[in-house]
Amino acid sequence: MFSSFTTNETFPPTRSLSRYRVKASAESLGKGNFGNTYRARLEDGRHVIVKWLRNLKPLSSDDKSPEKRPEMSEVVREVESIKVPNGDSESEDDLSGDNSLTDDSMSATPSR
Numbered sequence: 626m627f628s629s630f631t632t633n634e635t636f637p638p639t640r641s642l643s644r645y646r647v648k649a650s651a652e653s654l655g656k657g658n659f660g661n662t663y664r665a666r667l668e669d670g671r672h673v674i675v676k677w678l679r680n681l682k683p684l685s686s687d688d689k690s691p692e693k694r695p696e697m698s699e700v701v702r703e704v705e706s707i708k709v710p711n712g713d714s715e716s717e718d719d720l721s722g723d724n725s726l727t728d729d730s731m732s733a734t735p736s737r
């Protein structure tokens with residue numbers, strides 16, 4: 626089932642993520658412990674896998690101060706939320722098989 630969203634809804638409108646504010650249709654792929662994963666087709670034809678993290682908690686007891694939490698959340702969201710497949714962005718194959726969210730395949734910079 627496809628649903629429509631904008632990254633203003635998907636990603637909080639933070640300064641660090643402002644360059645990712647785009648409109649896309651999204652298909653829910655599944656649920657994880659830390660949030661749901663969606664496949665989105667951007668208006669320019671590129672596909673991305675979006676992980677919408679929820680209830681992010683500090684990674685260590687040193688990071689519990691309120692001023693540290695939003696900053697850490699933004700970094701994690703930025704790294705984990707944006708993944709642009711290499712090669713032909715029109716191909717459905719880009720979104721299956723080896724294109725799971727791994728450290729090697731994740732990118733915080735959409736290709737243009």
Ligand SMILES: Nc1ncnc2c1ncn2[C@@H]1O[C@H](COP(=O)(O)OP(=O)(O)OP(=O)(O)O)[C@@H](O)[C@H]1O
Nearest residue numbers: 654655656657658659660662674720721724725726
């Ligand atoms: N690149 C992808 N292509 C197709 N389906 C995907 C992709 N990434 C995730 N999924 C689907 O979405 C589901 C949830 O993915 P997710 O990465 O959130 O799972 P998880 O690793 O269990 O999550 P968490 O780390 O939050 O516990 C997966 O089980 C899979 O079915």
